[in-house]
Amino acid sequence: MHPLDDDIAAIATAPGAAGLAVVRVSGRGAIALADAVFRGRRPLGAAGSHTLHHGRAVWPETPGAAAPMPRPAPGTPLDEVVAAVFRAPRSYTRQDVVEFSCHGGRLPADRVLSALLAAGARLAAPGEFTLRAFLGGRLDLAQAEAVADLIHAETDAARSLALAQLGGALSSRIEALAERIADAAAEVEARVDFAEDVGGIEVPVSVTAAIAGADADLAALLEGAAYARAVREGVRVPLIGRPNVGKSSLFNALVGEERAIVTPEPGTTRDRVSEAVEIAGVRVTLSDTAGLREASGPIEAIGIARAREALDHGVAVLWVVDRSEPLAVEDRAIAARLAGKPAIVALNKSDLGAAIAAGEIDALFDGAPHRVVAVSATGGAGLPALRAALAELVGADGAPGLAGAVGNPRHADALGRARTALARALAAARVSAPGEIVALELREALGAVGEVTGRAVGEDLLERIFSRFCVGK
Ligand SMILES: Nc1nc2c(ncn2[C@@H]2O[C@H](COP(=O)(O)OP(=O)(O)OP(=O)(O)O)[C@@H](O)[C@H]2O)c(=O)[nH]1
Ligand SMILES: [Mg+2]
Structure with a gap:
């Protein structure tokens, strides 16, 4: 996994002739780096958060790694730009961020990016800005994935599905479910701890009812999954x-x-x-x-x-x-x-x-x-x-609407595993299996549910998810 504390830069807009192109830099040193390539009325280091500054992007003094050939002389103008300053933690990545709005087209933004790299920034990997937003706690994993879905949405329904997910519609349903399962697990575990003899605790009806309720919530959540997936993927x-x-x-x-x-x-x-x-x-x-x-x-x-x-x-x-x-x-x-x-x-x-x-x-x-x-x-x-x-x-009829729907097969798979674990927990409770077993299955269900929002995910999964993003997002 990439380090979190270095400065990353990338072009955030699509290539080609256009009105504007945006170059973004994020990290602890983002504002100093931006200042190395920016000439305006005053340095960005003195600027407040969420402010805009008109000026020129120039080739920096600092000798750095990457540079186009021939290397421009320091101070050579590259483009006329507007710099937007976002100070931590009120930014997309929760780090200091500067976004340069350049003229569109291939060259202006490309030269500004080269200047930032020459000044010491590292070229961002695909999705690395959003990865930082996730690791910084600004977005959970389902919301971060919604960013990619929103970018790739081809229909209005796909767009609103992604936007609802970005807004936390799915995450809040998942969090409520996780809480329910965690409560049931805690209740069982408390009884195990206080039981006099090992094995044989009676799981109270209130807990089995809560498990069944959580399972019913999961079933409802998965009901429109086929349609939501069709909306998301075509x-x-x-x-x-x-x-x-x-x-x-x-x-x-x-x-x-x-x-x-x-x-x-x-x-x-x-x-x-x-x-x-x-x-x-x-x-x-x-x-x-x-x-x-x-x-x-x-x-x-x-x-x-x-x-x-x-x-x-x-x-x-x-x-x-x-x-x-x-x-x-x-x-x-x-x-x-x-x-x-x-x-x-x-x-x-x-x-x-x-x-x-x-x-x-x-x-x-x-x-x-x-x-x-x-x-x-x-x-x-x-x-x-x-x-x-x-x-x-495509499953449109009878689907319960798209807000909070599960369109991502990764999520559907995790929730399916959570249901299987809940079913095992219920079966164990019914035959009065040792309380530890019931609790174990409930923890397993909780872990699976948590994969959706990223409470419990490994680095390789994060790599896989974020590598699907575009560079600059
Ligand atoms: N009356 C009538 N003729 C039709 C209808 N649908 C297609 N045709 C005619 O049937 C003929 C074949 O139509 P195509 O659409 O080329 O059929 P196809 O299945 O694509 O044929 P291939 O590409 O050769 O496999 C054409 O003369 C069409 O005008 C229909 O609903 N009613
Ligand atoms: Mg034909």
Whole structure:
């Protein structure tokens, strides 16, 4: 893990032509370092917290490590900047921070960063500013992860999920749960301590009720997890089916533009074409694929291999069937390949008549989850129902809302383990197992719950989480 007390600097904004670019420096020596490259009306060392200062960024006097070639002479102007001063602990990292607003574009911010590095700052690792915010106690781990989620949000729902988590909506639910479990553990432990003979304490009903209550809270917390995860990560749904059933036509209709080529000839689509649409706040990446059959040439064979791959990798599938013809052998082969994946069956070309009964499709699924929707890709009939089925597929219906929801699989995994430990604690209490065992399971549950907010996490997990961030955040 990186040291906490050195001075780190990075460009906090995305590269490219833009109005502004921000260079950030944080650490005990941040203000002195900033002063080494800043020329304004007065030095930043004399500035109060949360103040702005107009001036120039210049190449520093101090000979340092990193420098572009050729090395500019000390005092060479690099850009006109505004310096924002944040003094510890009232800053993002809880350390002294200076943010230079430079002109946008690649070079101005790049030169200011080089100047700071030359003056003695170290280039920040990805997420290192936020890591300091976490280690400084400004954010808990769930909130720090929300920062990354907010940056990567692609839909408004993903943005509000992340913002609620950053605001502590999830953390406060987790803290309340942790307190409940800790109380139950303390109660059991107190009885163990006072028990006269080893083993055999009676766990009082109030404690078993509290454990069951905590478990019910956990179950409620996890209820909307699948949907929240879909909102956070998006989902991929390939359109598959035999040739000429209207996959490309349906893909175009869902995407709302003529993205894929449509012809009356079977075998039109060879490559995989993907496009994202937003359904119930979820970024759904649809991909049109080549019709599945015995390939008639090498290009089609590659397309079919890609279609199979899309089917195997997708967590769900949109299977397009031509309803105007009886089910073909290829259809049955595709059904067999779905392997229990959540599927939506689009009975397309329903404007041409129905040669397939709904029951025939159900029989192919043999109880596996699926939805059948009659549509006409060219006529538009059934498309709203198809979108509703996709919303159901991503778990939007019946999800209890996004505030405080568990969208991060790391959190869901930890909470799942907490439930398992609580179940073991309850089972132990019911058979009057030694109190130590009940207490041990409760402590285990507490540890798992604490992983979400980072009360109990190892350094390698922190490395893994923060390395997902951008540099400068
Ligand atoms: N009447 C009618 N025709 C449709 C419908 N959907 C597609 N078609 C027609 O069916 C033919 C094949 O459509 P495509 O969308 O190219 O079918 P595909 O499944 O992508 O075919 P491949 O790429 O060859 O596998 C075209 O002539 C479409 O106009 C529909 O709902 N009703
Ligand atoms: Mg096609």
